Amino acid sequence: MAVQIRQVASARLKYLGTSAQKVRLVVDLIRGKPVEEALAILRFTRKAVAPEIGALVDSAIANARQKQQDIDVDQLFVQTACVDGGPALKRIRPAPMGRAFRVMKRMSHVTIGLGQRLSAESAVRQDGRTGGAGRGSAGGGRRPGSGVAPAAAARSKKAAGATRKGAPAKKKTTRSTAAAKKRSRS
Secondary structure: OOEEEEEEEEEEEEEEOOOHHHHHHHHHHHOOOEHHHHHHHHHOOOOOOHHHHHHHHHHHHHHHHHHOOOOOHHHEEEEEEEEEEEEEEEEEEEOHHHOEEEEEEEEEEEEEEEEEEEEHHHHHHHHOOOOOOOOOOOOOOOOOOOOOOHHHHHHHHHHHOEOOOOOEOOOOOOHHHHHHHHHHHO
16 A cells, blocks of 8 residues: 655745754754644754744644645644745944954744645545556665665775775875884985
8 A cells, every 4th residue: 555645735934033053953853753743842842943843833734724624634744844044134242352243143944844644545536646656666765777775885885995986995004004114214
């Protein structure tokens, strides 16, 4: 039985008065989780931005209900959650000896997208189409044409001594070889 996913609704919070780096810490906790679990996580997260992200998830749920009154909220999950940097307010802080330090008060934009997991039977009823396999579903995570799984390929490269860019790894010099080189120079 194939499970099909479709985006139902989204909500956007713009000009949130917290830096994108701090907001990403909270948003990464809820990405991919069911909405009830995401709201519970946000309720007990001890970050200042968590209540605002919780209100954003509530808004996305309300948007989903507005689009489809008969939607089952238990099937909704946080499909996409992205945090983008917004404008920064540049302020000045006095510093010693008449100097001034610049303080950047950063903002961010947060977008939450909710998806709905549908079984194959309900996908036919809702969309009028069959729920076929998506792109790349038969490969099991492998690239077409490669006979080796990605993890096995990484292990074989490491065993062969190749570095990231494909160049051979540097030979390790031990204390004795370094001393021998030093003696040969003099």
